[in-house]
Amino acid sequence: MAGRDIKDPVTGPSIGRDNFGTVAGRDINNNHRTAKIGPGWWIAIIALLLAATGGSVYWAAEDNSDQGDNSSQTPSVPASREAVRSPSTASASGLLYADKSVTLSNAWAVKRDCPIDVYLEITDRGPQISEWEPARDGGVAAWPVLEWTPPCSRMNHQINFDNVPVAKVSGPQTQSSCQASAQNSLSNGTALDGYGVRALAIGDQFCEDFGPRGLVILMRVVGLTGSPATEIDWSVTAWAGTPAAERNTPPGGVVYAGKAFAVGDEIADANDCAVAYVSIFGDTPSVKYDRGVGFGKSADITYFPTCLGGNGKVRLRQYVAPVNGNVGVSACEDAAVRADGSSLDVEVTELRAGMQYCQYSSDLDSVALVKVTALTTSSPASIEFSVTHWKAPDAQ
Structure with a gap:
């Protein structure tokens, strides 16, 4: 055969x-x-x-009790096929493996005619290097992927991460602390899309919460050779959790409750007067600072820092309405959809702790209650929010 x-x-x-x-x-x-x-x-x-x-009999009977580096015993299988054969992480929980070593090497790339990008794919069996870009579904790969451009391509600028929560961390990490750090990076605007290769240092650590597979990944830099780096040695630890696809929320159900996020001048100033764009209709609030007010940019909530002039301003996207008291999903939805559909701009000096706003997303059929929990109006201004996100109830 x-x-x-x-x-x-x-x-x-x-x-x-x-x-x-x-x-x-x-x-x-x-x-x-x-x-x-x-x-x-x-x-x-x-x-x-x-x-x-x-070979399905082989995979089903394979003993995974050895958490050491047994890559020499693993058959060579294309990543796309391994993703199909590999046991679902939904049935696993906790540590999959710890401190598995892998190296991004310029010499390895040269021997393969120097591809522009080299991919470090992290599966539930361990990390593996490939010159072929992993297959993606809706822009998301089957497994966590770290993308590196080797120096031989003359384009060695940064390591690119997945489009999921990734945070730089320090100190010892557990599954829960690593996942929390990654998620918190979304709410405070420090989530990483990539990291400059020249800025990498031995000891740097990055946590990734890869929701599509329910994997939590800790990546540590344990060795660097050359400048810019011609070899980057990584140590990878992986934990299994619940894939995002299995976190189903029924109509009227809570997607998340009371999750905090913050915006302010300090991070905006550090990023050349960047505007904060906030998405609240996902699995968690997500803050991203971007320089300039570009045409076509939009978010559920936008913060315009004081460095742009004036006192700073918060814009809540349509459909939005101010509310008072204890508000449930039905009342919140009703208040938002009855508004005139215009976005609501509020200057920072007009905000007060305890103010509440209901927002409705017609695209996602979701409802959110946004509360101001704390703020500083003097320079540098900052605002803290708490958000509860529901799936909209079924129409009556």
């Missing part, structure tokens, strides 16, 4: 089995023949059947 696609038909004479361990068929002259099957034939047939299943 070597070299044959498992879907290809195996051509040959028609074969059928009788009840006595014989094979009945016809020869090339269409004469009926019967032949006994010896032990050697049984072994060959079993081997053929195993090959036709794509």
Whole structure:
């Protein structure tokens, strides 16, 4: 079967089995023949059947108790196929492996005609290097991927992370602390899209919460060679949790409750007077600072810092309405959809702790209650919010 696609038909004479361990068929002259099957034939047939299943028996029976680096014992399987065969992380929980080593190497890239990008893919079996970009579904890869441009391409600027929460961390990490750091980076605007290669230092650590697989990843830089780096040695630890696809919320149900985020002048000034764009209709509030007020940019909440002039301003996107008291999902939705549909601009000096706003997303059919919990109006200004996000109730 070597070299044959498992879907290809195996051509040959028609074969059928009788009840006595014989094979009945016809020869090339269409004469009926019967032949006994010896032990050697049984072994060959079993081997053929195993090959036709794509080795699934091997994967199911594999012992994963050894958490050490056993990459030399693992068959070479393209990443796209391994993603299909590998056991679902939904059935696993806790530590998958700890401190597995992998190196991004310029020499490795040169031997492969220097691809522009080299990919470090982190599966539930361990990290692996590839010159081929992993398949993506809706822009998201099947497994966490770190993308590196080797120096031989003359474009070595930064390490690129997945489009999921990634945070730089310090100190010892557990699954819960690593995941919390990654999630908190979304709410305070420090989440990383990438990291400059020249800024990397031995000891740097990055936590990633890869929701599509429910994986939490800790990546540590343990070695650097050259400047810019021609070799980057990583140590990778992975934990399993619940994939985001399984976190279903029914109509009227809470997606998250009382999650905090903050915006302010300090981070805006540190990023050349960047505007803060906040998304609240996801799994958690997400803050991203971006320089300039570009055409077409929009967010559920936008903070315009004082460095742009004036006192600073918060814009809450349509449909939005101020509310008072204890507000549930139905009342919040009703208040927002009855508003005139215009965005609401509020200057920082007009805000007070305890103010509340209801927002409705027609695109996602979701409702959010946004509360001001604390603020500083003097320079540098800052505002802290708390958000509860519901899926909208079914229409009555």
